Amino acid sequence: MSDPTETLRAALPPLAQSRLQSLRLADGRAIVVLDAGGLDAAGRAQIEAEVKEALAGQPGVSEVRVALMADKPRRTIIAVGSGKGGVGKSTVSANLAIALSRQGRKVGLVDADIYGPSQPRLLGSEGIKPQARGDKLVPVPNQWGVPLLSMGQLIEPGKAIAWRGPMAGNALGQLVDAEWGETQVLIVDLPPGTGDVQLTMLQRHKPAGAVIVSTPQDLALIDARRAVQLFEVGQVPVIGMVENMAGYQCPHCGELSDPFGQGGAEAAAAEMGMDFLGRVPLQLAIRQASDAGTPPAAGDGPEGEAFAAIARRVGIWLDNRK
Ligand SMILES: Nc1ncnc2c1ncn2[C@@H]1O[C@H](COP(=O)(O)OP(=O)(O)OP(=O)(O)O)[C@@H](O)[C@H]1O
Ligand SMILES: [Mg+2]
Structure with a gap:
């Protein structure tokens, strides 16, 4: 027999589904807990009315109660982007996340590079698949204290994926709207360029800020300007x-x-x-540590300090935006 709460979940309007925290059914009473963060009074009244209307006629339901969890602190999303590929976005994302975590913040990492995910390797957690709780993915923990969700965890290693835009967008949504729990800051490692995934990220998940990675090369800087324009357009x-x-x-x-x-x-x-956030030298040690799944920011060497300095600047930005 199918779970009756699954039928009720499916009957909810899409907005309520995307904000659903829990749904229980006991003695004919459906208790729906929603995240109402960012909704004004009219929006809250509307979502409550819609949920009541959607569930009232369902079998086994005699009463509907809606709890709106107000002002749940929303996670701050920081996107890491560049116009050009191979400049070190993924390296910077992983090490920035770890450095911020070492500075006392609760940080999670999303590998949005669904065509060429690299974070499971960088964090040394290749081959570990995330579990699902309800219809949400649970980020994979690791010894660096930075839970991770990556398409690389959902596909077989080495299997190329050639998805069309909408599928890629939905996959990204599953990674971002996952069970992030206490996570305060979500670092999102974007794919290179300005394609579907980047646009979905800007339109649907609205990062609070963006970090641009560039090499000193002129060509890469021209591309960096493109990435800056993308974020400007997305405000x-x-x-x-x-x-x-x-x-x-x-x-x-x-x-x-x-x-x-x-x-x-x-x-x-x-x-x-x-603002200039800092400089990371080209070092064999960085590539070797990255390939070995032991991120340099987790150590106390000079490479670790370079990432710590960048994280301190990002930390100041985070503290000043409230
Ligand atoms: N500062 C550095 N010193 C040495 N090697 C580095 C440094 N930064 C990155 N690399 C190496 O360069 C390669 C590309 O880096 P990375 O994967 O982080 O780039 P990317 O911008 O995410 O690439 P893509 O566009 O393919 O997603 C990797 O092998 C990485 O280990
Ligand atoms: Mg990358």
Whole structure:
């Protein structure tokens, strides 16, 4: 026999479904708990009336009670983007999340790069699949204290996925609207460019701010400007820019060289009136630690400090936006 509350869930209007926290049926009484965060009095009255109307006629229901959980602190979403691929968005996302967590915040990570997910490998949790609670995914915990949801956890490793836009958008929704519990800050690692996933992210999930990653290379900076434009159009404030792969330190002799030049991103950030969040050097140790699933930000070496400094700036931004 099917669960009667499943039938009731299905009967709810879409807005109520998306805000549903719990639904119970006991002695003919349906108790529906909804997240009413951000709704005004009229909106609250309307959603309550719609739920009552939708459930009143259902079999086994003699009474409907609606509890509206007001002002549930909404999670702050920070999107990490770049115009160009391979500049280190995923590396910065993972390490920024871990550094923020080490600074005492409750942080979660969403790998929105559904065509080429990399976070399960970066966090050393490849092959672990998230459980579902009700119709929501439960983020996968790890030793770094940053629960993760990634399409990489839902598909077989190495299997390429070529989804059309709407499917990709729905998949993203499942990752963002998951059981994030106490998570205060959700870092979202975006795919490169300005495609469907990015637009869905901006339109449906409205990040509070965006971090732009760029290499010092001129070409990448032109692309970074494109990413900035995307967020401007979506009315998402840009928190600032991270310059990645800035300067190369030879692992043997320690000599510093600048294959792409240095300071280009900082100058470009200033020119665009954007804050500069920090610089991460191009280091073999960063790539090796990343590939090994032991994120550099979890350690106390100089690489860890570079990410900690970026996280402190993002932390200041978070504290000042209330
Ligand atoms: N500062 C760095 N020093 C050394 N290697 C780095 C650094 N940043 C990133 N890398 C390496 O560069 C490669 C690309 O980085 P990453 O996957 O983070 O980029 P991305 O922008 O997310 O790429 P994509 O556009 O494909 O999603 C990875 O192998 C990563 O380990
Ligand atoms: Mg990536």
